[in-house]
Amino acid sequence: MTRRGWAIVVLVAWGTSLGWLVKRVFFLTTAARLAEAARSIAPGTVYYRLVVGGQQVGFASFTIDTSGSAIRVEDLLILDVPALGVLHRTTARSRATLSRALRLEEVDVKFDGDIGRFTARGVVNGDTLLSVQLMSGRDTQVTLVPLTRPVVLPTLLPLRLAFGGELRPGKSYTSRVFDPLLLVERDVALTGAAESTLVVADSADYDSTVMAWVPVRFDTVRAFRIDMKAGAGGMRGSTWVDAQGHIVRTTNPVGFTIERSAFEIAYENFRRRDKVRVARASASPGPGDVVATTAIAAGGELPRDTLAELRVRLTGADLRGLALTAGRQRLVGDTLIVRRDSGAALVARYQLPARDTTLRAFLNPEPLIQSDDARIRGRALAVTRRERNPARAAELLVRWVAANVADQVTVSMPTAARALAGRSSDCNEHAVRYVELARAVGLPARTVAGLAHVNGHFYYHAWAEVYLGDWVAVDPTFDQFPADAAHLRFSTGGLARQAELVRLIGRLKLEAL
Numbered sequence: 413m414t415r416r417g418w419a420i421v422v423l424v425a426w427g428t429s430l431g432w433l434v435k436r437v438f439f440l441t442t443a444a445r446l447a448e449a450a451r452s453i454a455p456g457t458v459y460y461r462l463v464v465g466g467q468q469v470g471f472a473s474f475t476i477d478t479s480g481s482a483i484r485v486e487d488l489l490i491l492d493v494p495a496l497g498v499l500h501r502t503t504a505r506s507r508a509t510l511s512r513a514l515r516l517e518e519v520d521v522k523f524d525g526d527i528g529r530f531t532a533r534g535v536v537n538g539d540t541l542l543s544v545q546l547m548s549g550r551d552t553q554v555t556l557v558p559l560t561r562p563v564v565l566p567t568l569l570p571l572r573l574a575f576g577g578e579l580r581p582g583k584s585y586t587s588r589v590f591d592p593l594l595l596v597e598r599d600v601a602l603t604g605a606a607e608s609t610l611v612v613a614d615s616a617d618y619d620s621t622v623m624a625w626v627p628v629r630f631d632t633v634r635a636f637r638i639d640m641k642a643g644a645g646g647m648r649g650s651t652w653v654d655a656q657g658h659i660v661r662t663t664n665p666v667g668f669t670i671e672r673s674a675f676e677i678a679y680e681n682f683r684r685r686d687k688v689r690v691a692r693a694s695a696s697p698g699p700g701d702v703v704a705t706t707a708i709a710a711g712g713e714l715p716r717d718t719l720a721e722l723r724v725r726l727t728g729a730d731l732r733g734l735a736l737t738a739g740r741q742r743l744v745g746d747t748l749i750v751r752r753d754s755g756a757a758l759v760a761r762y763q764l765p766a767r768d769t770t771l772r773a774f775l776n777p778e779p780l781i782q783s784d785d786a787r788i789r790g791r792a793l794a795v796t797r798r799e800r801n802p803a804r805a806a807e808l809l810v811r812w813v814a815a816n817v818a819d820q821v822t823v824s825m826p827t828a829a830r831a832l833a834g835r836s837s838d839c840n841e842h843a844v845r846y847v848e849l850a851r852a853v854g855l856p857a858r859t860v861a862g863l864a865h866v867n868g869h870f871y872y873h874a875w876a877e878v879y880l881g882d883w884v885a886v887d888p889t890f891d892q893f894p895a896d897a898a899h900l901r902f903s904t905g906g907l908a909r910q911a912e913l914v915r916l917i918g919r920l921k922l923e924a925l
Contacts (some may be wrong), residue, residue: 453478453575458658459678462491463669467690469493471682472670474567474658482517483510487567491525492687495705497695499687501525508565514572515562516590542590557590560597564589569600570638574657579636580604606637610652610660616676624684625676633672635660702863702920703871706839718896722750722865723925734902735860739883741901747925753884753894760802760880765854771879774856781844783851792852802855806878806886807893809855813846814891842889843874850878860885862902863922870922875899 455477462470470491477484484507491502502525509518521532534544534557542557564572566589573579583604590597613627635652652660662670697703725747737743740751762768766775777784795812796805843859850857856879864873875887875895885895900922 453483453571454656458672459675460659460670461673461678461682462489463671468682468685471679473678481512483512483514484508485510485568485571490682492690493705494691494694495703496697497691498705499691500705506565506567508568510568514568514575516565516568519565559590561588566591566600570651570653570659571657573602573638574653574655578602578604579638579653579655581607581636601641603639604636605639605650608635608637608652609633610635612660612672613674613677616674618676624681625674627674627677633660697869699868699923701870702922703869706872706874718752718892719865719898720752720754720896722897722900724748724750724865724900725923725925727921727923729920735904736902739877740885740897748900750897750900752897757882757884758803758880758894762802763800764802764805766802766856766879768856771856774858774879775851775854777848777851781848781851783848785848785852788848789852792849795849796853802878802880805853805855806850806880806884809846809849810886810888810891810893813842813849813888839874839889843876846876846886846888850876855879858883858905860901860904863900864890865898865900865924870900873899877904 453476457473457475460472460474461468462472470489472487472489475486475488477486486507487505489502489504492499493502494500503523504525505522507520508516511517516536518536519532519534521534523530523532532544534542536542536559540559542559543554544557545554564587569587569589572587578585581604585602587600587602588597589600610633611630612633613629614631615627615629616625617628618624619626633654635654638651638653640649640651649662651662654660658672659670660672727746731743736748740753740757742749775783782788792809796808799805799808847857847859858877859874860877861872861874863870873889875885875889877883877885885899885901886893887895887899890896
């Protein structure tokens with residue numbers, strides 16, 4: 413072959429190999445890119461302080477362990493919220509097994525708090541179905557959760573962003589995440605906002621003069637800020653993520669901060685703090701403070717009177733992301749005006765069961781709302797006496813739940829069996845039980861959560877809403893149809909969690925006008 417011929421062969425080979433390299437680098441599928449990048453994931457643990465209003469209220473850790481074929485991730489959160497002289501502890505732990513492409517394969521969740529105690533174990537089948545076994549005491553429930561796409565857990569989202577090449581300022585995108593505590597999928601809107609360096613405590617030493625661990629060495633971390641909003645009406649927040657997919661700092665508009673620190677500062681200071689002093693400081697909340705527990709847990713007398721209108725000034729926090737303005741609630745400046753539903757709002761323009769396909773999500777069963785259970789449906793039909801008027805059926809169900817379920821703090825998962833035989837419940841279970849009974853007879857219903865103004869204080873509370881032409885608040889815990897204006901809704905949908913109380917305490921102040 414001539415010299416020219418060899419040159420052509422070399423150029424063709426070089427061009428072919430260059431094209432292959434370009435294709436490999438720039439046109440990899442997301443899964444392939446993640447699998448390649450995930451090879452550099454290093455095992456280890458990072459620790460965090462959970463702070464509200466400058467006071468540490470919790471501890472968290474994030475651990476990664478790797479093997480040849482899988483990545484295992486463990487999250488631990490311990491939260492102590494002081495309320496009325498008592499520390500209310502919530503512990504949530506999740507262990508997830510991922511493939512090398514960061515696809516979820518298994519998840520094991522344990523939750524223990526004021527609103528319940530349960531374990532959930534899930535296995536992903538083919539990216540489209542999650543088989544979940546829920547266990548609480550002697551109750552066991554197996555449920556299948558359909559998935560619209562491959563699952564991303566909320567705590568794994570930073571890891572996926574980092575190794576998927578998504579940490580870039582100016583980029584906006586939406587991710588679908590699966591919340592293992594609520595057993596639901598939700599969209600999270602993300603925007604790459606900035607890149608900077610943050611300083612974190614890398615090691616600590618004990619200072620006997622202040623009787624606490626203090627930083628002795630710091631680390632400068634390059635991080636990317638991601639602004640996040642969780643679904644319609646979801647809370648906004650900003651998270652700084654490093655190149656290894658670890659959270660450096662997270663903040664939200666109402667004063668809740670998660671910040672990385674040395675183990676001794678994050679855990680030992682939290683463990684050794686003066687718990688008596690912290691609890692005692694919450695014994696006499698001010699009239700505008702949020703009491704981070706339910707009225708039932710606080711042992712307070714439940715209200716029976718109905719308030720027609722309530723005006724509350726909300727100050728000290730960014731209110732964006734809270735479900736404040738819909739139906740009977742409206743926000744005028746910094747004042748929230750709540751009016752009890754009456755008159756035409758209580759007259760439905762349809763008969764049961766509802767046939768409107770746009771309301772399907774509020775008629776279908778969910779993992780913790782077992783409206784398709786034969787026992788639930790039988791009880792619901794008996795209580796409503798096959799009533800076809802939605803408003804009348806809604807009221808009958810309120811009266812039955814209020815009369816037949818005792819107001820007590822419970823520590824187990826709301827299941828169909830417990831709904832009919834447990835006979836004890838807090839406001840969360842009252843709301844869930846009501847919604848599953850309503851859906852069982854074709855009445856669109858959803859759980860909501862927020863605050864209840866009771867005896868001069870604002871307590872965490874959960875209740876229900878039914879659709880009669882618009883959403884109408886009903887309260888099976890307080891035996892109110894419709895619910896009075898003392899109910900301030902902050903979020904809709906899903907089983908309320910005590911951990912979400914943290915979003916409302918700290919900087920948020922309320923003043924009844």
